[in-house]
Structure formats: structure tokens, C-alpha cells
Amino acid sequence: MAMRKRRSGWTLQDETELLEKWESRSYDLRKAKRNAHIYQEISIEMERRYTAEEIHCKVKNLTKKYRDEKSKIDPFGGSPSVWKHYHAIDRIMGSTAINSAFFVKTDSLMSIRKQRSEWTLSDEIELLEKWEARSHDLRKAKRNAHIYREISKEMGRRFTAEEVHCKVKNLTKKYREEKSKSDPSGGNPSVWKHYKAVHRIIESTAVNSALYIKTDSLNSPSPTSSMPSPSSPLPSPQLPSPSFQLSSSSPSMRSPSPSSAPTARKRNYNGEMVKLIKQQTQVLKTIAKESKLVNQEMVGAILEQNRITEKLLILMEKITEKLV
Structure with a gap:
């Protein structure tokens, strides 16, 4: 059996240097789950006089010694420790504890934020x-995130x-499910507490959309605005067929909801469109x-x-002839 390698002896200068390296990496050592590479870096910085395992063991021994000394101290400060490395390790352990507390607080705040808010x-x-x-x-609006932010603020x-x-x-999804379950004739209305309120919002939105479609169609430019002057010669115009006008205007007569009110408005649109076609x-x-009169003239x-x-x-x- 091979002889066990003899442990290196730590001098006071080596211990002081190790404490400096430990303090500069205390946060990384506390945060990392696997920290062997950190002890390896400390070993390289100390010119490999000690291996990473020896540095790790020394840090654990110093920590244990510090806790033993701290347990002997009078809580009221009457008997401070006389160990030479106590204050240095106390500074390292104290800063590590503060950082740990900060991260615990941050994690708790993030967990609270991730919890879904309950709607009363x-x-x-x-x-x-x-x-x-x-x-x-x-x-x-096509992009309405700012509206939801305003509601959240209010x-x-x-x-x-x-x-x-x-x-x-x-x-909205709950309203549509309840509406699909209800009797179309109104004999079995929904008992959901928010059904009437959501119904009022969605139906009013549908009516407003239909009203704006009608307004846009009525405000579209008329062919009479580009009518040329009768005094200039014109080629004989071709009269558009009513079917063409109706087919081209059909998208504006679509109703966004199959309810009775939008259906009545759809019939009004047809009447308005027929009237516009006759005028045109x-x-x-x-x-x-x-x-034709101008051409004859x-x-x-x-x-x-x-x-x-x-x-x-x-x-x-x-x-x-006379001049000749």
C-alpha cells in the first residue's frame, strides 16, 4: 500500500494570503453549487504551493475554528476572541451572510410576484x-397593450x-360558452352572474362596429365629385350594372354578430346602398x-x-383669276 502523501504545512503568511483570496471569492463560493474550479483558481494564484483539495480542507478548518471561537464569546461583548484570524473570517462570514439574506429576500419577492392574483x-x-x-x-385598436396598462393603473x-x-x-370565453348553452328563443337564460354585463359590452361593441362600417361607406367619395365639365367632349360612358356595385360593396354590409339588432341594420344598409346606386x-x-348634346353641337x-x-x-x- 502506497504511503499517504504528507500534508503541506501552512505558514502564517500562507494563511493570510488564503484569507485574502477567500474573501475576494466568498460570494462566488456561496453562490456556486459546484465550486471545485474556484479552489483550483486559488491554488493557481498561490503558485500551486497547495492543491485545490488542501485549500478546500483549510477553508473548512478555518470556518470550524471560527464557529468554535464564536460560540465561546460572551454575547454581551465582555470576552472577545483572541484568535489571530477571527476578525478576518468574521468579516468574510458576515459579508457572505448579508449576501445570502439579500438573495433569499429577492427569491421570496420573485415567488410572491409569480403567484397569480385572486380576483374578487x-x-x-x-x-x-x-x-x-x-x-x-x-x-x-390593433395594438391595445397600452389600454390594458391604463386599466391596470386605474x-x-x-x-x-x-x-x-x-x-x-x-x-369573453365564459360568456360565449354560456351563450351557446342558452335557448335561442330566450326560454332558458344563463344564470352566470356576469352574463348580462359581458353581453352588454360585446353586443354594444358589435353595434358600434357596424355603425362605423355604415359611416365609412356613406362617407366614401361619390363619383359626382370627379364629374367632368359638360362643355368638354366626353366619350359615351358605360353604365355600371347594379350587380357589380352590390358585389363590390358587399364586404361593408357584413354584420359582426348574428343577433337581431345587427340583422335589422344589415337590411338598412341594403336600402342605403340601393338608394346610392339609383342616384349614381x-x-x-x-x-x-x-x-350627347355636346357632341351634336x-x-x-x-x-x-x-x-x-x-x-x-x-x-x-x-x-x-382676276389678278391673272
């Missing part, structure tokens, strides 16, 4: 009020913007009639000009 009935009612007040903005930041958004989606057709007929003017030209030619011939 009053919180849900308050959210429904904020949601209803901004239902049109949420429907109109609710005292008890819930984050992400939690508010998630709650709105959950309430009448305008185009008037343009065609005026264009221009043909008459050209014929008259030809007759005058012929008379001038005859007159010029007579003058030429």
Missing part, C-alpha cells in the same frame, strides 16, 4: 366597468396589464345625355366650319 367579485365588477368604458377603443395596479388582458379573455345611375344618365360646329372654308376657297379662286 368587486374586482371583477370594477374591471367590467373599465372594460365597457373602453370597449370601442379595444375593438378599434385599478391601483392590483393586477398587471397581462392579468387584466387574461381576465378579459377568460370572461341617374347622375351617369344625365352625364351621358349632356355628353360639336359636329354642327365642324360642319359649319367646313362650309365657311369652302366659301373661302371659292372666293380665293375668283380673286386669283
Whole structure:
């Protein structure tokens, strides 16, 4: 059996140097689960006079000695330790303890933040009020994260913007499930406590969207705005067929909800569109009639000009004969 390698003797200078290296890496040693590489680095910095295992063993022995000395000290400070390395190790262990406490506090705060907030009935009612007040903005905006942040701020930041958004989606999903279960004839209404409030928000949003679609279609530029002057010659226009106008305008007549109110508005859209098509057709007929009159007048003017030209030619011939 090979003889065990003799342990290196630590001098006071070596111990002081080790304490300096230990103090500079106390945080890394405390944080790392596997810290053999740190003792290896200390060994290299100490010119490999001691192996990483010997440095690790020395640190454990110094720690044990420090705890023994600390247990002997009078808690009221009457009998301080006289060990030469006590104050240095106390400084190392004290700073490590503070760092550990800081990280424990940070971890506890992160765990508290990760816990989902509980929604009470009053919180849900308050959210429904904020949601209803901004239902049109949420429907109109393509990016609405800022709206949820505003709602979170108005609710005292008890819930984050992400939690508010998630709650709105959950309430919408619950409303649709309840609506699919209810009798279409109204004989079996939902008993969910928020059904009527969410129904009012979603249906009002659908009606507002349909109203804006109608407003945009009525505010679209009319062909009469680009109508040319009757005094200029125009080619005979081709009248558009009503089926073409209806097909091109059909996307604006789609209703976002199959309820009775949007259906009635859809029929009103059809009436408005038919009325607009009739007006447009009448305008185009008037343009065609005026264009025909203008063309006839221009043909008459050209014929008259030809007759005058012929008379001038005859007159010029007579003058030429007399001069000759």
C-alpha cells in the first residue's frame, strides 16, 4: 500500500494570503453549487504551493475554528476572541451572510410576484366597468397593450396589464360558452352572474362596429365629385350594372354578430346602398345625355366650319383669276 502523501504545512503568511483570496471569492463560493474550479483558481494564484483539495480542507478548518471561537464569546461583548484570524473570517462570514439574506429576500419577492392574483367579485365588477368604458377603443385598436396598462393603473395596479388582458379573455370565453348553452328563443337564460354585463359590452361593441362600417361607406367619395365639365367632349360612358356595385360593396354590409339588432341594420344598409346606386345611375344618365348634346353641337360646329372654308376657297379662286 502506497504511503499517504504528507500534508503541506501552512505558514502564517500562507494563511493570510488564503484569507485574502477567500474573501475576494466568498460570494462566488456561496453562490456556486459546484465550486471545485474556484479552489483550483486559488491554488493557481498561490503558485500551486497547495492543491485545490488542501485549500478546500483549510477553508473548512478555518470556518470550524471560527464557529468554535464564536460560540465561546460572551454575547454581551465582555470576552472577545483572541484568535489571530477571527476578525478576518468574521468579516468574510458576515459579508457572505448579508449576501445570502439579500438573495433569499429577492427569491421570496420573485415567488410572491409569480403567484397569480385572486380576483374578487368587486374586482371583477370594477374591471367590467373599465372594460365597457373602453370597449370601442379595444375593438378599434390593433395594438391595445397600452389600454390594458391604463386599466391596470386605474385599478391601483392590483393586477398587471397581462392579468387584466387574461381576465378579459377568460370572461369573453365564459360568456360565449354560456351563450351557446342558452335557448335561442330566450326560454332558458344563463344564470352566470356576469352574463348580462359581458353581453352588454360585446353586443354594444358589435353595434358600434357596424355603425362605423355604415359611416365609412356613406362617407366614401361619390363619383359626382370627379364629374367632368359638360362643355368638354366626353366619350359615351358605360353604365355600371347594379350587380357589380352590390358585389363590390358587399364586404361593408357584413354584420359582426348574428343577433337581431345587427340583422335589422344589415337590411338598412341594403336600402342605403340601393338608394346610392339609383342616384349614381341617374347622375351617369344625365352625364351621358349632356355628353350627347355636346357632341351634336360639336359636329354642327365642324360642319359649319367646313362650309365657311369652302366659301373661302371659292372666293380665293375668283380673286386669283382676276389678278391673272
